[in-house]
Amino acid sequence: MSVRIPVSAIGDSAADLVATIAFLSPELASRIQFGWTITVHILFASLSIGLAPFLVYVTVQEVRTGDRRYARLREFWTKVFGVGFVMGTVTGIPMGFMFGTNFGSFSTTVGELLGGPLSFEVKMAFFLEAVSLGVLLFGRERVSDRFYVLSSVLVGVGAWLSAFWVLVVNSWMQTPRGYEIVTEGGTSVARLTDPVAAFFNPRFPWMYVHMQNASIIAVTLLVAGVAAYFVRTNRESDAWRTALRLAVVVLLVTSAFQAVHGDAYGRHVADTQPHKFAAMEAHYETGQADLHLVAIPTDPEAITDPRAENLYTISIPHAASFLASGGDPTAEVTGLDDFEFESPPVAIVFWSFRLMVGLGFWFIALGAWGTYRYWRGDLAEADRYLQVLTASAPLGFVALLTGWYVTEIGRQPWLVQGVLRTAEGVSPSLTSTEATLTLLGFVVGYLGLLAAFLLVCKGFVDEERDRCGVGDRDDTDGTTDGRPREVTADD
């Protein structure tokens, strides 16, 4: 880029920064752009995945019992879902196109194999979700109860099927199967030989279960946090007390399941992507490995360059060997130094993994604490707990993102494990200027988008809090016919 900025005005380090940004290589700019885009997109994709079952539940309850509190929960969370869906679409559509714009060589090499599943996603899932959402958001007055419930179920089915095909594509890149490499006219392409082996590759079931459950945990925590806030505003709010009770129990069950599942998933990673496993444990030298439950850097350098043996850690001796080998505490774990290709960015993988696991245990504790208070019958009065729960509301999404970083950054330098390196996947025609320009656009644009989304959600919360004002008992005045109040465009 040829933007000239007077150096004296901004100082040397800032000038260096500008120069660095201006000369980002197409590869680095594309990687950051894709990583940033997915960071934002995945928040909203997960919101859809996690919120859909909750919406189905409250819609079914509303129609079955005619209880006003379920209608109220449905109205609130449907609004959030609707805005979240638009955010998910706006941030998701560019990603499919980036396979062509930024990762053209990747598309040429594996497009024949992965184009299919991506088109299945659109045909089976995306249409279903978008059409059903039209009914869910705008059709309460125009369709029967049964049709309305069906549309909420179909929105959920659409969201879950979408994730299914996207993770088929992603998991194939982690553990590719069912293909052969053929060379035609000097170009090597991966050709599908066995769709079942390719699509239901070894990683797929692990990834799907872990991701869907992570989405449910994230949304459950969000619902719990918001419910705790409204319950503290008005202890008599039946609707939000119901949501709170539901959320803490679901949180306990799903986060405990995630810990058990994650443990087995880790073993699978050690088997199929040993370099990722080594990066997760910052394990450089081949040998027996301990499992580090808590790691604290002893000097600042250890933050950017963690090496397990140099950190202050609370560890279980031989446990990483035990886990990786499936029962042998003396098993050798290959260290990063012994792979013939370069290591992934270890610091991000190592610390992301620790943050994810740490948060996971915190969620179990929150679920257990809340369930205990519920069992004692004073959940709505547990002030300290409700405050902590509200503060923890966004943490499920943090855990989800850090888990995603472990998965995606941990597989570097491979775009497709053992087949295609990231550097080889970038579009050959892409220039540094183009890539840098769009990267800046995405950074600025998506930050603005996140701010706008938070502002909109704050508006929803403020409005609901006003309705929840102390003394307002509109939840408890019996049942209605299950229909929401008439809302016009003048609202």
Added chain:
Amino acid sequence: MTESLSATEPVLAATSAYLVESLPELWFGLVVATFGVYLLLDGFDFGVGVLFAEADETERRQFLAAFGPLWKANEVWLVLFGTVLFAGFPAAYAAILGRYYLAVFALLLALGLRGLGSKFRGERDDERWVRFWDRCFVVGSAAAPFLLGAFAASWALGEPSVIAVVPLLAGAATVALVTALGAAFLCVKLESPIRDRLVRRGRAATAGYVALGTVTLVASVIRYPALRSEIQSVPMGGLCIGTIACAGIAVAAATGNRYRWFAVATAGLAVAFAAFIGVLLYPAVDPATGTTIADAVAAPLSLNLTTGFAVIFLPLIGTYFVVLYSLFDDPASDSGQYQHG
């Protein structure tokens, strides 16, 4: 390299034959068709956005009520177009998107502004907030069809950049086209005095589209001598006649208050537009590099499998749209009767 082949026998073995011999050509037809359906359906929405610029607050709410439940589903056709091109012709997909890199992202930005603008404006009670998102909605709704038309023309003509005379003309023509589509759509959906103005705008836009389309074609003949015989071919002539006929019907129907015919005739214009692109491209999928259908098409097993899914799901998708459009078929009232979403 890690183990690359599974040990078990494949359930669906690799094959050297397409389900039908002409499957690659049919798949090319599907690429053009999905582009056409997208242009048609989201064209209605873009037109609503363009006409939104001169509407007052009451009219704006009517416009949004008319298109609110539909636009998200319409937009998915763009994604389907992208994935159909990707699955059928992966190397061409990479080459085309890489070539028009900035234009593709500009289009995505415009689509984002359109979607967020229409959704966000009603979510907060704040004058400045509403005005800001209204502007985003209008700008996005005008810029998206412009870029889409320019992109389609560059692609079909093998022009390496969208910033060239003919693509820019094609982009302007596309804006006129969607304005006509939007006017027709709103005439069907709204029962109010505003229809008179929509009819006037729709007629002018239809005439503008024919005029700009003619200029675009003439400019193409001059700028691309190598394509002269292709541009002056029988199918292109047929499409020109079809376009003029549809435009005539659209103007007459609008004048005679036969709004559904107005909508059908403008839809015909959009379908013809996509057909122009298809005829210009064929038998290439990427004229800029001379890549033909046969060069770029995916191998038999992949394409057969994807075709199987398309055969099952396209009719189902069609059904969803029939249900959705019939559910929200009745005219939106002055106050905008759809529940706020």
